[in-house]
Structures are given as structure tokens and as C-alpha cells.
Amino acid sequence: MGAYASDVGGPAPEDMRVFTELRDVELRTLMESQLGIYIAEGEKVIRRAADAGHVPHSFLLSPRWVESLSDVLDRFDVPCHVREEREIEALTGFHVHRGALAAFVRPEPTPLDKVLADAQRVVVVEDLVDHMNVGSIFRNAAALGFDGVVLSPRCADPFYRRSIKVAMGAVFSLPHARLDDWYAAPAQLRDAGFTTYAMTLAEPSTPLDAVVPAERSALIVGSEGPGLTDHWEREADVRVTIPMAAAIDSLNVAASVAIACWHFRPTAR
Template sequence: MAQMVEISDVVDPRVDDFRDLSRADRRPDRPGGRGLVIAEGVVVVERLLASPYPVRALFGVRRRVEELAEATAGLDVPAYVADADVMARVVGFHLNRGVLAVADRTSVIDPVELIGRSRRLAVLEGIGDHENLGALFRNAAALGVDGVLLGAGCSDPLYRRSVRVSMGHVLRVPFAHLDSWPADLKLLRDEGFRVAALTPRGDSKRLREAELDEGKVAVLLGSEGPGLTDEAIEAADVAVRIPMAEGVDSLNVATAGAITFHALSGTW
């Protein structure tokens, strides 16, 4: 397994990658940001180890690091071990899951490449909440979506909270950025995709009537609260809604995504 290294000094520079994550866990283009991929807990760390992201080190209490012995077999990186108090003082908060791993980011996927090898895609606009973003990736992985395209206003899917909420599935579901929004939706049509915009508007088609299980389909999902912009809906091929009980006007975006992703599979 990875070589265990005891850490007893809170200021030991060998664990700087894990230091003060409440402030330092940021995108590389933001103040203080190092832009590392950070996994929390045994299950998510295992998924990071199995992902394309190059792992730099692990850090945890001995019991949790030992649980990863099989997953770290042959891994030539340090596994720093400390007691829970030292770990909390390094990280900046008490970590119930007991183990972290950090990795470098990989090169960004070209959206044309991702679109070209996919049949089912989620396209997101304005998903700024890291937990919603992580939940959407988890749902995409569970329900057979091939990838995620990030449009305007989306948060970083590799932020620690998104990785955690996704249960590490953001590390295996490929994603790409659409830089020209919503003009880049044309890239989908060029590859034969039908773009379905999810909206509660009364003039939209009911989900069961939209035939989303046929052909190549991209589901367009918007932010919590305001939803999709008018420009995004107008750029789609069809507007689709999930019928709801009277008095309820919307669903959490991750929940709405899960229902729609399931409809794409044609198994409902």
C-alpha cells in the first residue's frame, strides 16, 4: 500500500496540500486557490484512486488509511497518518470521514469530443450551488448519462463539496465547458442531438409526451429558483415539464434531473 508517514506536528509542511481547506480549497484562478482535486472518506477516496486524476497524497487517521490498503496497493505516494486532533487542526475542521486524498487536475475535455462519443447528455446553466452540482453528477452516473456540459454560470464540479456530494462520481462522469452560451448548443445539433429544456412553463410538453428515450438527447437544466434563461429555452428544440401536484411549482434541480435522466433510459 502507499507508504505510511506519521504526522505529529500541525505545521509540518508535508501536509500543506491539506491545510486550512475552508479557505484554501479553491479554483486555481481564485485568491489562495491551488486547484487540487480533494476526496473525503474511504468510498470517495477509492473512487479518486480509480480515476484519471493523478493522486499526490493521502491524509487520515490510521484506521481509515488502513481500510484503503487494497485500493492503494502499488501506489507510490505518501499516506500521512495523524490522530484526529492533529488532522482537524491541519484541515481546519473536524473530518468525520477520517481520510482525505488530493490529486492534480487533468487536461480539460473538448466539448466536441464529448458530444461526439455520447448519446445522452446533461447540459447545465447557472448551477452555482456545489451540492446541487454534485447531486446532478451522482444522478447522471446512476442513470446512464454519458457526460455533462457546463454552460454559463456553473460552479466548479471538482470543488471539494461537489466531489463529496457526488460520492466521487464527478470523477468518472466526463464533463466539458461550453464557452459561448447558448450559441454552443449548436454543437449538439451538429451531431444529431435534440435539446430538451426542462422548465415548469405551462406551454411546455409533459415529460411522458416528449419521447426523450428516442435518438440522441441532451437535457438542459437551469439554476435553483430562476431556472433556465429565456435565451436558453428558445435555443432548445423542445421545452419539457414534469407534471406536479397543484400548489407545487418546481422541484430541486437535482431531483428534476434524476426524473428526466430516468426518462431518457426508456425503462420507466
């Protein structure tokens, strides 16, 4: 195993700052940016991050996870701090799922052209700021056979702890890119050979069940509440809506994406 640091009951060493300062959102955001890390929570998520080739910075585990994750720990020469679960929660300031945390080095950003190169189906997300919704979209897209996710500059971080947890590690396996120029994105997708489908409540729009997916499809969704901007609705090739019962005018964005992804899934053609 790597540099095992059993410090139960002792003061938190310097290299535990990535865990002890999680409660301060601004500090955590700054630290994760400066150090280039993200936090994975829970055994399954930690395993999936390591199996995806991501390199850990350090581990913070309750005693019962040391043996269970020993095969992962043996692969890396990094600190593994061991604390009781109640101590981990006191240090981090939140309820830790079963007492297992790991800080991983963030992978280098993937360029848009690389995500789109071999993709047939992508979800494009505009200004979605809720981390749990972003995580859910990654999980839904991966489960239903999509090849990638494209994020606008203001979207929530898919490598934020809650996003990763909700996605069940899908952020590690599903390629994604964050755009620099959101305004030019419709033209970029069109040039890459994608037909764009904007999810909207506005008229005129085509009911989802009447849409025949193109060979290369980009499903575009907007933020919680305002939805897509006028620019994206105008620039999309097709405007799509999910038919709903009377008095119900909308669904949660992650639920909408799940339904649309099912319709656009590979076997639908």
C-alpha cells in the same frame, strides 16, 4: 507503500498546505487552481478516484485507515500524513468524514466534442452554483445511464470536495466538459445531432410523460431559482415540464433532473 510520513502531534509540514488551508475558501480555490488538485473525502471516494486513474498528490488519514487503504497507498510514491481524527478536523477546519482525505491531481479538461462524440444522452447545466446540486446531478445522471454532463462557464466546480462527496465519485467516471461559449452551445449541440429538451415551468411546454425521447437527447436545466435563461428556452427544440400537484410549483433542480433522467433512460426507448 509510498513516502509514509507519520507526524502525529508534530507541526504540519509544507506539503500539508493542501489540507490545512481548506477552511479559507478563497485561498483553497486559488491553491487548487495553482496546484491543479482536488480533495477527495472518504474511503470509497478515494478508491474511486484512484481506480479512475487519477494520480494522488498526498494523503491525510487517521490511523485506522492506513491499513484499510494500504492497497491504494502501495500504488503511489506520495506522502501519507497520519493524524488522529480530532487533529485532522482541527487542521482542516471541518468535520472530515471518518478521517480520510486525499489530494489528487486534477485531470486535464475534456473538450466538448470528445464528450459528445459517442454520447446518446447528456445533461446540460446552465449556471448552477450550488456544489451539492451539481454533485447530485452527476450521481443521478450516472445512475440512470446518461453518457455525459455539459456545464456552463459559471457552474459550480464538480471537483469541489462537496460535489465529489455527494456524487459518490461519479464525477470521476462520467465524462463532462465546461463550455467556453455558452451562447453558442445550442447550435453546437444541434450540429452534433442532439435534440435539446429544456426543463422549464414556462408555457407552452410539453408534460414530461408525453415526451418521446430522441435517439440523441440533451436534457437542459437551469440554475436554482431563475431557471434557464430566455436564450436557452428559445433555442431548445422542446420545452418540457414535470406535472405537479396544485400549490407546488417546482422541485429542487437535482430532484427534477433525477425524474427527467429516469424518463430519458436507455430502456425508455
